[in-house]
Amino acid sequence: MTYCVALRLTEGLVFLADTRTNAGVDRIATFGKMKVVEQAGERVIVTMTAGNLAITQSVMNRLAEGVELDGETHTLKSVPNLFHAARLVGAAMRAVYATDGAALAAQDISFEASIAIGGQVKGERQRLFQVYAAGNFIEATDDTPFFQLGEHKYGKPILDRVVNKTTTIDEAIKLALISMDSTLRSNLSVGLPLDLVIYRNDTFKVALQKRIDSEDPSFRVIRERWGSALREAFKSLPQPDWT
């Protein structure tokens, strides 16, 4: 399994991904699920992948080699804008489905993959998309400014309650880490270390790219404090008058 979360805020974009891949509980490994394309001053495009690792690696390799779309071959370094980038990821997904789909189906393996792609290319605003296994995709909006991939349920309540487009990047980093922590605690197939990337709107360079492991003092403090803050928050609630 996997847990990735991406937020599209007025201030910029926040991406956080775990790194655990598993085939059964007795076969786990660490694979980075985040890739960054950066051409300073011109573009930053970040992808995060979830689903069948063989599929998502194939998609990312095809993207690196170049994928044909509308008669032209592009990579994420050459696409003219983010919408085109999302379409290119979709085209790569469909190309993998065309080559692998039947063989997977013959062995009852479902074609599971989803990819978040966000960033900014000079000339347009920052954007964030989520591409499905069929190659179609949706875009984050002001109403719903975040996407989650993979094991999304444990970490969703805190995001639902707090996140909106005016959430600051500093707040969003903490929220993403809390959301991830809830998921790490509840699903063994989501695991450390984490990959974090921050992009500030209109800067066309990565503001922060960091791998966070279990020893990271700041993450440890957030995990511990959040537990006690939750318990205190809970204690502050009034008792129902019918008890």
Place this chain on the structure above:
Amino acid sequence: MTYCVALRLTEGLVFLADTRTNAGVDRIATFGKMKVVEQAGERVIVTMTAGNLAITQSVMNRLAEGVELDGETHTLKSVPNLFHAARLVGAAMRAVYATDGAALAAQDISFEASIAIGGQVKGERQRLFQVYAAGNFIEATDDTPFFQLGEHKYGKPILDRVVNKTTTIDEAIKLALISMDSTLRSNLSVGLPLDLVIYRNDTFKVALQKRIDSEDPSFRVIRERWGSALREAFKSLPQPDWT
């Protein structure tokens, strides 16, 4: 879908269930999922059901009529103890599977049902079990003093972080309501009103049985305050020093 949570604490037992049943998003209805058997001074046994409504209603009807186990026919009013009660629920589940399983399988409908059963019968301690669709079951212990049925993920992090066997009933009521609120917000197929039952250890009578609707002032206050308490808890977290 459904969300039910049952807690087995030193002080007693807390049961909370939603009441929404749905077949697709355009066919929703209210069905109570909780049943209480009370013989004051002698026994209290509470059941909560999740899964296919036709299956769980059949199971409950069979239990009301009497189910054969070890050559004797019992209902929850006559079983000698809680272990026997859980076995009886399992036997009812297997009887429904024997009559309906093949017909459901022929139409690719999976046999989905789970039932929490807890309470106390004079002569033994309070106990809490979760019965699976195959009629087998597990019991809550001091290590894991709660069970969730149905859509359990959204409401699990708060329970994981706060609940232990020494949690008081008053605390557990609030925790169950918070856990339910997170689920209500995230899954449309879990819905109000809620059914709550409280049993205090060694009393052999129901301490509180209450239906909670959206207008309930205490539940409204808890929902509102929890949102703001969470936001404050989150704001109290320190900023990672690498941001």
